[in-house]
Amino acid sequence: MLKQLKDLFSPKNIFPKTLNSETNKILRGLWVIVVFTVFSGALRKWVLGAGVVSNVVLLGQLFLPFIFYRIVSRSKLPMIITSPIIWLVYVYYVCLTAINPMNHTLFHGVFGILLHLGFFMLWLAYLKKHKWIEIERLVPLLLLILVIEFVLASLQYTLPGTHILNVQASGQANNAIVGDAVRVSGTFSYIGGFQVVTPLFACLAWFLMIRRFPNWLTFSVLGLGLLMALMSGSRGAVGFYLLYTTIAFFLSGNTVGSLIKLIVQGFLVIAILILMVPSFQNLTTKSYNNFKERTENSDQIDERISSGYAQILDFKGRYPVFGVGLGATYQGANALFGESIYVKEYGGYESELARIVLEGGFILMFLRIILVLVLLKYTENLPLIAKAFLFVVFMNSMMTFNVYQGVFYVIGVILVDRGYYLRKLERKKINSH
Numbered sequence: 001m002l003k004q005l006k007d008l009f010s011p012k013n014i015f016p017k018t019l020n021s022e023t024n025k026i027l028r029g030l031w032v033i034v035v036f037t038v039f040s041g042a043l044r045k046w047v048l049g050a051g052v053v054s055n056v057v058l059l060g061q062l063f064l065p066f067i068f069y070r071i072v073s074r075s076k077l078p079m080i081i082t083s084p085i086i087w088l089v090y091v092y093y094v095c096l097t098a099i100n101p102m103n104h105t106l107f108h109g110v111f112g113i114l115l116h117l118g119f120f121m122l123w124l125a126y127l128k129k130h131k132w133i134e135i136e137r138l139v140p141l142l143l144l145i146l147v148i149e150f151v152l153a154s155l156q157y158t159l160p161g162t163h164i165l166n167v168q169a170s171g172q173a174n175n176a177i178v179g180d181a182v183r184v185s186g187t188f189s190y191i192g193g194f195q196v197v198t199p200l201f202a203c204l205a206w207f208l209m210i211r212r213f214p215n216w217l218t219f220s221v222l223g224l225g226l227l228m229a230l231m232s233g234s235r236g237a238v239g240f241y242l243l244y245t246t247i248a249f250f251l252s253g254n255t256v257g258s259l260i261k262l263i264v265q266g267f268l269v270i271a272i273l274i275l276m277v278p279s280f281q282n283l284t285t286k287s288y289n290n291f292k293e294r295t296e297n298s299d300q301i302d303e304r305i306s307s308g309y310a311q312i313l314d315f316k317g318r319y320p321v322f323g324v325g326l327g328a329t330y331q332g333a334n335a336l337f338g339e340s341i342y343v344k345e346y347g348g349y350e351s352e353l354a355r356i357v358l359e360g361g362f363i364l365m366f367l368r369i370i371l372v373l374v375l376l377k378y379t380e381n382l383p384l385i386a387k388a389f390l391f392v393v394f395m396n397s398m399m400t401f402n403v404y405q406g407v408f409y410v411i412g413v414i415l416v417d418r419g420y421y422l423r424k425l426e427r428k429k430i431n432s433h
Contacts, residue, residue, distance in 0.1 A: 004214065013140035022075045023132045029068045030135060033122070036064060037407045038145055038197070041189035044169045054169060058189075058332070061403055062114040065122040072125040077132045086374050087124060090367045091117065094326060097360045103325025104340035111333040112326025112359065119399060119406030120371065126414045127378045135411075135418050136211070142204050143221070149197065150224045153184040154283055157231050178233030179290025188404060195232035196405035199393070201225035202244035203412030209252035210419035230287040235295050240393065247389050253423065308351035312365070315357055317346050323361035330401065352398045368398070379413060381420035
């Protein structure tokens, strides 16, 4: 086991290369997206602080999917699919709503384009040349990130909100509490960044199951990811993590016997850690108790989900068809350039669905839904049940205004799809012999 860990975390695996220069460019692009998305928040919080440079770093996050799309498109590798018609319609409509003067300024529209196209660009880039996008080479990097995030989260969870590890990017103390602990933000600039990375680790475990990695490694990923979801204090994070894990168990292609073996070995690993490492026992108990305390009023999460749909079923805005313009609800643009009077007129907008309708109307919302269904169709290696599940995840989060969530969602989809693709190739080779 120690030798396997040493090999996994060797420099050549953390900084992987491919033999082909074209595929290597794409792999480097993916590597930068993952590392930048995970660690740029730490740079903003603990090095740069609030200010212009910090905002430039955040802007870089918005541009990364566009840069990656250009790298993939310009590569000399054969194209697998062309852009679907719905994508072109969606892009045209997004650009049209971006110049809606009701959003206050043209800069709001520019930010809106970046937000509403970003993670779709990343996904479409993969689909265009997925046979040559070797994301499996990033597994050691993702495992290292999991360890770093877990260690940092464990420290943050036991420290006060005023500690340097817990301060927000603005320099203010973290006053979000779950039980008797501070809600974790990891290397991200805010809590929402941490809680949306946990499904990516569930997808990592899913990939490990598909590719038949050692059981101890798979269950370690599952266990650490679940603890991180608990420490986030987010009921949605824990709920989605468990759903991802359940789907992964049933769709990984393993036999019932191998799954039982995986579960038994996992419980043995947890039992040994709890008995032999007191700090791990304390952390596990504390995170579970705090999460349990927060979820005693179970109606709250149901209310949040139902209220999001209620806000669009009974939309109170005066412009439900076309909206008031892209970027009108984006806090970054509003802080820099002011807020549209039409957004002020609408009032509060916590629901992401409501924000999408407010900005681009019901036309934008329906175009997004159709686009995701088409992209899932083209993600051809995923089982149908997996596609249905990922569509449900999308519909309950939409992922526009939390840029971290969009990136992690798509990276997770790519990773799992690639796992099934590699397994399909292996089976073809076996059948051909």
